[in-house]
Amino acid sequence: MTSDQLLIVAISFGCSAVVCLVGAGLVWVLRRRSLRWGIAVVALVAVGSFVAALMGTARAMFLSAHDLQVAVWVSVVAGTVSVLFALVVGQLVVRWSRVLRDAAREFGTRGSFPAGARGPAEFDELAAELRRTSERLNEAQGRERQLETSRRELVAWVSHDLRTPLAGLRAMTEALEDEMVAEPATYYTQMRSEVTRMTRMVDDLFELSRIHSGTLQLSLQEVSLGDLVSETVAGASPVARERGVRLGGRAEGETLVTADPAELSRALSNLVTNAVRHTPADGEVVVRVRAGESTAEVSIDDECGGIPTQDLARVFDVAWRGNHARTPTADSGAGLGLAIVRGIVEAHRGTVSVTNLSDGCRFLVTLPV
Template sequence: MRPADVLIVAAAVAGSAVATALLALLALRPTRRAPLAWRITLAAVAAVVSTAIGVVAIAQAMFISPHDLAVVLATVGLGALGGAVVAWVLGSRVAREARDVARLAHRLGEGEVLDGATNESADVATSAELRVVAAELIAASERLEEARRAGERLESARRQVVSWVSHDLRTPLAGLRAMAEALEDGIVDDPRPYYARIQQQVAAMSALVDDLLAFSTIQAGTLRLALEDVALGDLISDTLAEVSPLAAAGGVRVDGSSADAVTVLGDARELSRVLRNLVTNAIRFTPPDGTVEISAFVAGSHAVVRVTDACGGIADDDVPRLFEPGWRGDAARTPSTAVRGGAGLGLSIVQGIVESHSGTVVARNVDGGCCFEVRLPVAEAGTSGRRRAPAT
């Protein structure tokens, strides 16, 4: 083929393509809201029409006989018809799958739980893109359902906390009122025992209110930490001195040890609360003549604090719920020896404080009791000095 003929063919093809593209765009403009099958079919027909126009232009330039031109156009027409049918079928299928995905989204919006285990995304759509959309909708449904269940658990825990706090405050308040009336009426020969009991009740209520304030602060994300180097050995010694009266009253021995120079960067006051809550909890659930052991050591980049008691173990089904706010297992930990009380917030407070220090706390059963293990990042060299951490 001569170069001139090549130029003629190229010009004819380019001109027909541009003309057809402009016509297709003009045709598609008023059909922006038309069904997808129509738009796909129109695109397929536009491609065939572009080819036909190019063939006619080339035929005119090359002086092809009318008979041959008619044969070519008939072939192109049949091809256009077949292409339109195929495009309509494919477009209808895609449109149907799009409607199925829309129904899936509607069901999600209505709160229905979409089951990913039944491979619903593959049933809804066969095209890769729509199948991905359907799978994302199903995954979102599962996440929403899990969030709903977590919200229900939190609401149930909140109600339990309110119920127990009301009970735990009402009982000592009734006792305080009775003792106050007895002292006021002068029917008490020796008021000193009443004074001691009043102090005990007030201390118990104060501790309950402190737990509520700490828990609400953690839940609201407003806990602020005054970070400094904290020696875990000193923390253990202070806790042993603080809980010794409670341990002596219950006939429980408390032993503590710490490896040398185990230091973490944290809030001494809050970490003291963590250890105090764990040890007090262990003492209350350990029978007389039992032992509570506290140990601290370094494992890799973390300092580990363990509190082990002789409570007799925790029911396996109850272990995952130990740190839920307001949860107090009825059969957990030797109920015959347990001194119950409080709103069930102690371990939740422990978890919140530990996590605010970028640490973890876990519980597990050991021989004759259970062990609570706290892991905190070890203080790095050059981090000494007080500074305030942002609210968590």
């Protein structure tokens, strides 16, 4: 590069820098105004720095007065056109941003972000993000509504389930009070079993509310899943024997899990009791413990005849009890058992699922080891 060329570059750089500084000041002043002014300033600075560089170099005698005049005229015309063009582009950007604003407003009032409306990549990204947010919001609202419905149903059903035995107890106590009963002993037995059932129901409700409110505190320790299952099976054996159901447990190897033994045993016992209750006399219930790679599994197979496919997903819902009428019998619960099972298992970071077998069903609990 010759020294003249170096000088031209230096002069042009200096003049353009000054115009850029002025432009920066303008952008700063207009920073709260519409985006279109910012874009117009960019076009203005581009032309302005060119004109400034021309004047600077002309002053240093690199351009004749005539050449400078021609160049300035050319620049003024080109500059005007550029600024107009910038304003048009700015208008487009403003229009896209208004579309986005209207969509966001609709999101605010109707809770869902409208699809469509394409614009520059950044606007599209923003729209996609808002759309995802709106989907998540809708999902959360759906879950909340579902939870609210099931809570309402639970209250209605539980009050129904409690009202019936309470009415029975009241009738029995009144009869006893009036000394109208020939054999009070049978009344006492029945009253006792009603009270036991109601106590269990209230107990289940309390457990469920602890699970749902997140106040269930697990006191974790190493426990042998095999031992826990043996105890559960032993506990359910008298009922199984009474019903003529064969109940057996098998454990493959030693499976140690970190768990709250009382809570986990409650969950297993709910599952085994259900299996025994839904298996007809002479049927078989088998509880198996298996050790996997990083999990331990307990499966409870019964001969209940299968759960209707459309109900499989619902058995763990709070207060779901199948199609049968909600007339409480001596051993029926309020449909809280499996909801409690799921709550306890998930608190242990495990999963519980149900599948149909050829003539029964299998509840499978998977726990991390």
